[in-house]
Amino acid sequence: MPQVGLGTWPLADREVEKVVVRAVAAGYRLFDTAHMYANEKGVGHGLRACGLPREELFVTTKLSARSHGYDEALEAYATSARRLDVDYIDLFLIHWPLPWLDRYVDAWRGLVKLFDDGLVRAIGVSNFKPAHLDRVIDETGVVPDVNQIQVSPYTIREVTRAYDADHSIVTQSWSPIGLGGALLSEPAIVAIAARHGKSAAQVVLRWHVELGLGAVPKSVNPERMAANIDIFDFALSDDEIAAISALDRGEAHAEDSDETGN
């Protein structure tokens, strides 16, 4: 799986098609969508229009609340594959655990079936905390390949990242640059960026890479999009990584997937 990919929320079908084509030209190979984003058709159009063969591209999508269940997960795959117009999906995720439904383990069994049938290359979850992952693993014996969670220097998610690492689950960060907000003006980050001759966003994305995380930043802007993936020609020192991680505001700053989700 490419370590950096392009997030596609909240782009609509018509816009995302052009954005995907532009991103492929900028070097992106991974595209992150979801049933909930209502843009899988546009992502699929972009993948076909970009000029690269399917096997050089990586598409992630996610099933939503109404697909929590075994049969429902199989149907969700068929719907997403049809919208994307692909004959396999590289990474299929359960978007949120929605513990009040208590059906994510059934949905997970559906994803395992899709993997066993060769329809998806990898399966995973999103917004799962250790307690949710424990249930999935204990009740099915199958460990997710990926857990896509909210991670940025404001929300470093040490507990969930450690759980993922202990179980060889790849952590992939959503909102990795904190939605492009105040994080990018943090003096610690601005100083490190100046030292390396990089932008604040590049330093933050490099921090994800240094921690061994995947990341799916979203940008429609050609310069920012290109810069966000141009982060493999410099390295952060241990002190710089620690200074960025020290911006953590704790779990309370992250979306609580025991309380929210869709």
Ligand SMILES: NC(=O)c1ccc[n+]([C@@H]2O[C@H](COP(=O)([O-])OP(=O)(O)OC[C@H]3O[C@@H](n4cnc5c(N)ncnc54)[C@H](OP(=O)(O)O)[C@@H]3O)[C@@H](O)[C@H]2O)c1
């Ligand atoms: N699994 C989940 O539950 C979940 C939840 C949320 C998001 N996601 C995924 O994660 C992706 C990324 O998260 P996100 O979109 O919430 O946040 P993000 O990637 O942290 O930030 C995106 C915002 O930052 C701006 N931006 C991008 N590059 C920048 C740069 N170099 N300098 C300054 N600003 C920059 C973008 O504007 P411009 O486009 O104008 O550059 C956009 O407004 C989503 O698109 C989606 O695919 C998943």
